[in-house]
Amino acid sequence: MRYDHFPRAVPPRVSIHALLAAFLVCLFLFPQPADAMNIQKVKSPGGIEVWLVEEHAVPLIAMRFGFMGGTSQDTDDKVGTAYFVSGMLDEGAGLLKSTEFQERVEELAVKMNFNADRDVFSGSFTTLSERRDEAFALLRLVLNEPRFDPDAADRIRRQIIDGLKFDENDPNRVAAKEWFKIAFNGHPYGRPTKGDEKSLNAIGPEDLKSYVRRVFTRDNLKIGVVGDINAKDLGVLLDKVFASLPEKSDLRPIPEAAPPVGPKRKIIRMKIPQSVAQFGFAGLKRKDKDFIPAFVLNHIIGGGGFSSKLMEEVREKRGLAYSVYSYLSPFEHGAAYLGSVATKNSAVGKSLEVIENVLARVAKDGPTEQELENVKRYLTGSYALRFDASSKIASQLLWVQIEDLGIDYIDKRNSLVEAVTLQDIRRVAGRLLKADGLIVTIVGQPEHLTESSPNGKSG
Secondary structure, three states, rough: OOOOOOOOOOOOOOHHHHHHHHHHHHHHOOOOHHHHOEEEEEEHHHHHHHEEEEEOOEEEEEEEEEEOOOHHHHHHHHHOHOOOOOOOOOEEEEOOHHHHHHHHHHHOEEEEEEEEEOOOEEEEEEEEEEHHHHHHHHHHHHHHHHHHOOOHHHHHHHHHHHHHHOOOOOOHHHHHHHHHHOOOOOOHHHHHOOOOOHHHHHOOOHHHHHHHHHHOHHEEEEEEEEOOOOHHHHHHHHHHOOOOOOOOOOOOOOOOOOOOOOOEEEEOOOOOOEEEEEEEEOOOOOOOOHHHHHHHHHHHHHHHHOOOOOHHHHOOOOEEEEEEEEEEEEOOOOEEEEEEEEEHHHHHHHHHHHHHHHHHHHHHHOOOOHHHHHHHHHHHHHHHOOOOOHHHHHHHHHHHHHHOOOOHHHHHHHHHHHOOOOOHHHHHHHHHHHHHEEEEEEOOOOOOOOOOOHHHOOO
């Protein structure tokens, strides 16, 4: 968040505990049903477009914004640059060095976070409305004038490297990292999003600045805002924050990823009492005509908690694992259908065998009409929970834009779910579920399993 000059008048010092309490009230007391929202498409005088939901009952403004690109814009020799940037943006901007910047954030009680995933670099910004001018001025500094001071960069680099060493002992992270490396071999999606020690040591302040110049641009920007502000005032503030960004991005072209194809298995030996397995195969992109039926289908298979087929077969009937689940992971240039199970070392092979059998059975027969109706009723009824806080609503506004679903998507989403038929589900199950083509990564000391034994069956 870049900035050069901002109002120096400091508001009266308030107890940080009182401010935090105010934030909690603002974040959680925003009862606005999805079907009651008025989403305005606002364009600032400078041409910055935003989706806005006004809510003046709570003195809070929540903004979520994203720049397309994410970690896929890292160069091959400096993987981890985007993640590094996400950790550096609040480490000083404009004339404010790191400590001064953090003190200013504390004084204003601003919440500011950044995240780099494979396709999007996103920001989260929340402020009390009475301090919006100073808070937005601080955000402007971050996005336009990040300092990236060498001493701060060295400190954040060490923290990231220390975190990577911790990740090396986290079986879930290791399994996921290895899965993507196998499934998207040779593609940016297959690289570790945080980089590695060698690549991080090669990244300097100029590399961070270069990433920001290429990615943080107006043509590459989506914004969602919810809270105590009108369209006119928001337009003025948006221009102060974003209008000075470069107009055009300089993104590296990212090729379409080849669909993940199995069967493949990799075992990473780790001395832990149980094993973690990540499994998956090719998925569906978000704009695929079958995505909503696939979303409903996944809830039946492994996305519905204790009501899902995987949980019933693996845990409830056989007691093989405490947790097993699956989910759709659509990316801009590819897609995956993923799942995970953690179980004792002696039960890994049997657990994977049961998972494969569930997938094969659903691919062949599909769910029942009653199962479909139950899950549709749950998905439509629970949708409102995504809109019970200003921060959640702002996130929904952002991601609907990023996924290019249309400003009316929130209004029509439940009708799309309700329209899914048993024929749709069975067609998509046959298309999506490839039980004999699983890519599996296992971390632990699985018994009676080798990388060459077929499809998760003990051998």
